[in-house]
Amino acid sequence: MKILYAIQGTGNGHLSRAAEILPHLQNHGEVDIFVSGCNSELNLPYLVKYRNRGISFCSGKRGGINYWESMIQFRPFHFMRDVFNFPVEKYDLILNDFEPVTAWACRLKHRQCIGMGHQASFLSEKTPRPLKRNNFSEKLLVHFAPVCEYVGFHFCRYDHLIYTPVIKKSIRESEVLKRDHFTVYLPAYADNFLIKILNRVDEVSWEIFSKSCYRRQQFKNVTLFPVTAEGFNKSMISCDGVLCGAGFETPAEAMFLKKKLMVILMKGQYEQACNGAALNKMGVKTLRSFDTSCHHEVLEWIQSSSH
Missing domain, CATH: 3.40.50.2000 (Glycogen Phosphorylase B;)
Structure with a gap:
C-alpha cells in the first residue's frame, strides 16, 4: 500500500508528532512524506520526499501573528499550481495533518483525504471553545485543509474520534x-x-x-x-x-x-x-x-x- 503523510510545517508540534507516528505507518506500507510551511526549528528524522512553501503564519514580537509578513510569504499562484499538479492519485491512503496543498489537491481530484492531527479535533462540536466563538476562524479550521474523515488529538477524549495526545518516546x-x-x-x-x-x-x-x-x-x-x-x-x-x-x-x-x-x-x-x-x-x-x-x-x- 502506498501512503502519503502530509504534514503542516508551521511550528514544531506537527513534525514532533509525525516523528512518533511514522514508524507505525511504515509497518503498513510504503510512506511518502510531504511537508509544507517554513517556520519549524525541528528536522524530521525521516526522508521527506516533497517540500513546499504552502501557507505559513509568522509570529510577531509581542504575542501575536505578524499578518504582514505572513501575506508577503504567501504565493497564491504557486499554491494553486501546486494544488493542480500534485499527484494524489498515486496513493492508496492519504493522511493529512492540517496541510493545505494535498488537502485541496484531493478535493479537486475527488480523492479521499483523512485528517489526522490536533486541528482535526475541532471538526467535532464537542471540543471546547471560548465563550465567544469566532465564525470566520471556525470556517478556517474546516476549510484551510479540508478532509473527508478525521482522527483528532486533544487533551481529553471529547468525542469518539478524538484521542489523547501522542507523547514522544x-x-x-x-x-x-x-x-x-x-x-x-x-x-x-x-x-x-x-x-x-x-x-x-x-x-x-x-x-x-x-x-x-x-x-x-x-x-x-x-x-x-x-x-x-x-x-x-x-x-x-x-x-x-x-x-x-x-x-x-x-x-x-x-x-x-x-x-x-x-x-x-x-x-x-x-x-x-x-x-x-x-x-x-x-x-x-x-x-x-x-x-x-x-x-x-x-x-x-x-x-x-x-x-
Whole structure:
C-alpha cells in the first residue's frame, strides 16, 4: 500500500508528532512524506520526499501573528499550481495533518483525504471553545485543509474520534526531575521583551528557548538557549514548571510530566483560544496577554501548589 503523510510545517508540534507516528505507518506500507510551511526549528528524522512553501503564519514580537509578513510569504499562484499538479492519485491512503496543498489537491481530484492531527479535533462540536466563538476562524479550521474523515488529538477524549495526545518516546521514558528552574517557550515574543519581564521575577531561574538565539546567553536569573529538541526536552524534564503558548504539544507534554503549567494565549490565534478554554477547565493557569503588569500573576503561579 502506498501512503502519503502530509504534514503542516508551521511550528514544531506537527513534525514532533509525525516523528512518533511514522514508524507505525511504515509497518503498513510504503510512506511518502510531504511537508509544507517554513517556520519549524525541528528536522524530521525521516526522508521527506516533497517540500513546499504552502501557507505559513509568522509570529510577531509581542504575542501575536505578524499578518504582514505572513501575506508577503504567501504565493497564491504557486499554491494553486501546486494544488493542480500534485499527484494524489498515486496513493492508496492519504493522511493529512492540517496541510493545505494535498488537502485541496484531493478535493479537486475527488480523492479521499483523512485528517489526522490536533486541528482535526475541532471538526467535532464537542471540543471546547471560548465563550465567544469566532465564525470566520471556525470556517478556517474546516476549510484551510479540508478532509473527508478525521482522527483528532486533544487533551481529553471529547468525542469518539478524538484521542489523547501522542507523547514522544523521549518524554514518555524520561526520569522526571526537579532542578529549581522554569522552562519557557514563547516564540511569539521577542527575547528582550521576555527577559525584561522575567528578570523581575528573580525568585527563580528561567530557561528561555528562542528561535533567534544561536548560543547560550545569561541575563541575571534568565538563561537564553537556542531551540533544539534535545535541549528543550532536557530542560522541561528537569524543570519545576513550564511557561508557554497555548499550543498543543508542549502543554500536553508538560501535563504528562506533571509539571506546573501556565499558558499565554497568542493574540488573534483562535485555535489557542480554544486550547486555552480546554486548559482552563482542567485547572491550568491561562493569561490572555503577557507584559510587565503580569509580574504578580507569574509570582503567584510559581508559589502555588497546584499544577
